[in-house]
Amino acid sequence: MDRHFSNRISNVPKSFIREILKVGSDPAVISFAGGLPNKDYFPVKELQAAANLVFQKSGKEALQYTCSEGLLGLRHLISDHYKTKKQVSIDPENILMTTGSQQALDLIGKTFINEGDEILIEEPGYLGAIQAFSLYQPNINTVPLLEDGVDIVEFKKIIAEKKPKFFYTVPNFQNPSGLTYSEEKRKAVAEIIVANDMILVEDDPYGDLRFEGTHKSLFKKLIPDNTIYLGSFSKIISPGLRVGWVAAAAKLMDRILVAKQASDLHSTFLSQMMIYEYLIANDLDAHINKVCKVYNEQRLAMLAAIEEHFPKSVSVTKVEGGLFLWLTLPEGVAAKKLFELAISQKVAFVPGDPFYVGKTNVNTFRLNFSCATKETIDIGIKRLGHVIGSNI
């Protein structure tokens, strides 16, 4: 029945990450491969209380169909959060609740990409976005990511040459690199986007997980009309509830909403109502601070272990938050090859390959620090250091 498949689906390879996570699920393997928040810090009791409150107050409504935009009260709370915490004004009417940020990526693909359209992403880039966009068959252009954001010279050059419809970026604690754009870089990018009448897709699931330094301006603040902003409760409250959102100017939202209706009518309503009640009854900032403290300790433990156990020829990005470190091996060393060896030594990571478009056997890899204890970090990084040291 192969003739029945669409071209788009035939072109998308099975998720490489998925295969890696399968290998990493062997309990004997210390895995730094995942990209998950640490479940030990989920507010389980608070969310249970929120669920009970929803059932008591409006059980029937929580279980019924609702509008495609999602719970208005929750969209008001999100709008308030941006106003008070990030000095960004977003009308609740211009916020649409999604099934995690991943769905927002799919909706953007649906709404904006024709086959063969030029789009622009970072290199390395978030693989979930590469996968979601790929299904709409664009030409994906990439611009190298430096320590403080994209390479502006390359950025200008590609835009002049290819005139991409949009630029997709994860400006805070990027997945996979952990890097964050400087204030200057944001302003430079914003200026170029406006000058070229482009859309910027700002994917910001990690923005609140800052351990040090100061928050930078959102693109949604700098160039609100050009920016489609994606937010999520997945990394700060719970991913399993699948509550994310997309915020865009009314004219764009009007069409994104059509894509949402066709995609699944609406996201789980109980999840939205639970998060609403959770936010009313609890101090989200205090919860985020608690999580940041733990993640930061794990980050520092991983950096110390890398310093101790990795060859000096392996470099690591300087990250101020999020879930990931990004490492670069000496030129010519394929991280993918080391992966096989690492698995035999019971330690896992994600080789860089799936974060690139059209490149393989790259010399970079991703380490996740949010889900390991300081003890497993020390043992795992030591094992990995040994594998690297013996094979480069």
Add this chain to the structure above:
Amino acid sequence: MDRHFSNRISNVPKSFIREILKVGSDPAVISFAGGLPNKDYFPVKELQAAANLVFQKSGKEALQYTCSEGLLGLRHLISDHYKTKKQVSIDPENILMTTGSQQALDLIGKTFINEGDEILIEEPGYLGAIQAFSLYQPNINTVPLLEDGVDIVEFKKIIAEKKPKFFYTVPNFQNPSGLTYSEEKRKAVAEIIVANDMILVEDDPYGDLRFEGTHKSLFKKLIPDNTIYLGSFSKIISPGLRVGWVAAAAKLMDRILVAKQASDLHSTFLSQMMIYEYLIANDLDAHINKVCKVYNEQRLAMLAAIEEHFPKSVSVTKVEGGLFLWLTLPEGVAAKKLFELAISQKVAFVPGDPFYVGKTNVNTFRLNFSCATKETIDIGIKRLGHVIGSNI
């Protein structure tokens, strides 16, 4: 920024139904326009208990990311249900949990439709499917639906002429017509599908809501390898939880799964675990019987009121279950025009137009009986009969 939109999204009109439901939400309007299950019969307490059990037993897991296929235990229960109740064998590995059936329609569009592909649906057909498929820009062919299923002569003719990739059908208590395929019609359709190496998409959200007559064979039983089956808990437990599923042969599922990953990683995990615990602790059949009893009373009340208040020139389909009646006005009378007049008389229905491809001002309309009491049915149908009687 119009130049940024994709062709697919520019071609899809804003949901007509959505606009109708907005008008119908005026509390003074008696609305038969919705397609919702009756929230007064949701098992609210039982689902609250299920939620508490999930939080007690595995709160952290329910709140974490999970695999794209969804909860394996729930897929086993679904598989068991088909084995014991419908004599159909479906491997749990070949079941994928979706965000309601609507998402399954989107995944099918993603996985199978190239721009310009021929596909085939019923006329009238489910508008959510028309909307979902339209985004992938196929040529949608239609085949007339008769009292016992599609017109077989037309069905053969269109398939011979257009060689569509798949045929999409709602064989039980169809939305919008309420009609059900006879056993003979199922066998005839199945034979043609196999002879033409086609896929049949069997959308079956209402199948368990049978008030009289006997259950008919699923296409998934008759031609399992050719059939992609869509099921849902929306009409029998709760739609707001957004738990549906798609079952397909492994070779097809392999690709549908890639589409699912790219679309939203996975559906809400808490919802799936809640339904699992609900099914373990409760008698679903007893619950369905209770709901069927109520809906049937409402159906009978609506039929009686139609008999009393509608002109004899208006005909109604004979339905044995589900949520809808489908009515035909004398030729040349546009249901859409009557809609405006009905609204002014504080009663709402859905004119047939959105259930057709490329036809407008049709003389058919849909009435929903699941959400109205016998009293409001009597008042509303009387009002509607008056509008119709004065304007045809």
